[in-house]
Amino acid sequence: MLDVKNLAVAFGDIEPLSSVSFSLKRGEILGIVGESGSGKSLTALSIIGLLHLQGGRITRGQITFEGQELTQLAEKDYRKLRGGRIGLITQNPMTSLDPLQKIGSQLDSVIKLHLGFSQAQARERTVELLDSLRIPDAALICERYPHQMSGGMKQRIVIAMALAADPDLLIADEPTTALDVTVQAQIIMLLKKLVKERDLALILITHDMSVVAQTCDKVVVMYAGRAIEQGSVQYIFHGAQHPYTQALIKCIPHGLSKGQKLTGIRGTVPTVKNYPKGCAFHPRCDRAIAICSQQQPALIAASDAVVACHLVGESA
Ligand SMILES: Nc1ncnc2c1ncn2[C@@H]1O[C@H](COP(=O)(O)OP(=O)(O)O)[C@@H](O)[C@H]1O
Ligand SMILES: [Mg+2]
Structure with a gap:
């Protein structure tokens, strides 16, 4: 239903999003996860054709929805899709x-x-x-x-x-961030039920890995504007190879006893103005080797997963 290939987004001469690719079928829930500023909302805005409202533009890549190429679509045609065949849910009801x-x-x-x-x-x-x-x-x-x-x-x-308007695709960008935990769980269950009942496709954007674990079929992990790892929910939670994905999973507050500290990821998320050279995660990565600070890791495809990490290349 939806195929995003090599998507890149620029604001003037800065490029906060690049090399984002994923695809989605009817009845599937795709999670997009990553810390704040990793490019999740820009990905959503690109698909729904609202980047220009923020002053951004798509500089590379394709977005194909039900066989139709969206990156070249005229605004009047986009208006029919938006709120029609593609529905958007954001965290701010207003x-x-x-x-x-x-x-x-x-x-x-x-x-x-x-x-x-x-x-x-x-x-x-x-x-x-x-x-x-x-x-x-x-x-x-x-x-x-x-x-x-x-x-x-x-x-x-x-x-x-x-x-x-009976859409085919729903994009929910942090739909429950503003709500308390109980209500959050109800809304997520509701979305999940709707996808099954109406045979929709759902892109669920969140920074909450436990929501992803309970809800999604597939997961794209974003870091500094790139999709650094993706695969089935089983792969991500049981076979993830990227140290960033592994660190995100360690951060899930599951089974924490009282007084026990959450393991955060050390350091801070880089901003567009200072994306590190090489692998953008290397300054925070405990396993970084020399090449990580020099060369952007290529995407390595393995059966049903894709990962961009020099360590994965090493061990293979
Ligand atoms: N209008 C804009 N102008 C310049 N940079 C932007 C704009 N909107 C977002 N960005 C940058 O793009 C990056 C990704 O933003 P965003 O997709 O909103 O992240 P997320 O939704 O994952 O928190 C951020 O570093 C942000 O600073
Ligand atoms: Mg966002």
């Missing part, structure tokens, strides 16, 4: 909800615009949709404004907006 419009009429509008329904048909679909997302008293909720809802309910409405 980027997709209008504070001045009742929830019902916001949903009705999306449905009328993309599916050409009458007002009566649209409202019927709105109510069905809210019911299916376990939002109680749907007809009543339609008459409310976003600020009258709790954080978790608001995020369900955002999901409803993203689903309203």
Whole structure:
């Protein structure tokens, strides 16, 4: 359904994203993980065609969605895809909800615009949709404004907006970051259920490895604007070879007893202005060797995984 190949993004003459490739089928959930600033949102914005709003542009690569090349798509065609066949969910409900419009009429509008329904048909679909997302008293909720809802309910409405036009692909960029842990878990379970029920494809962007473990089929690990390792969820959690991926897994607070410290990764994430030479992770890597600070590691493909690390080349 979606094929991203060698994607690179630039702002002026800085290039915060390069060599990002992955693909996704219907019914699959792909996780994109990495610390803040690693290029996750730029990847999402590239697919949904909103990079220009931030002043960025795609400089290399292809994005193919259901056989259609998106990097060359005219804005008017993108407008049909966005909120139509591709739905976007972000962490801030206020980027997709209008504070001045009742929830019902916001949903009705999306449905009328993309599916050409009458007002009566649209409202019927709105109510069905809210019911299916376990939002109680749907007809009543339609008459409310976003600020009258709790954080978790608001995020369900955002999901409803993203689903309203019956998309094929959903992109959720840190959809639960602003929510408390219990609500987070409910929203993630809901997304997972929707993918199976509606046979959608989902890109789930998160910096939370435990969410990835519970939800995703495939995982792309990003560091300093590159996809440095990817593979099935089994591979990532049981066979990851990149020291950065291994460190992320060690950071999962699973089974921690009281008082025990979380193992963070030493050092800080590099910013675009000072991406280190060679492998961008080498200053933080306990296993770095001489070549790591000099040469960018090539992507090495092995059966169902891809990894960019000089150590992997060594042992192979
Ligand atoms: N509008 C912009 N102008 C310049 N650099 C940007 C812009 N947006 C993002 N970047 C840079 O691109 C990198 C990746 O950003 P982003 O994709 O938002 O990271 P993530 O979502 O993984 O936290 C960051 O280093 C950030 O500074
Ligand atoms: Mg982001």
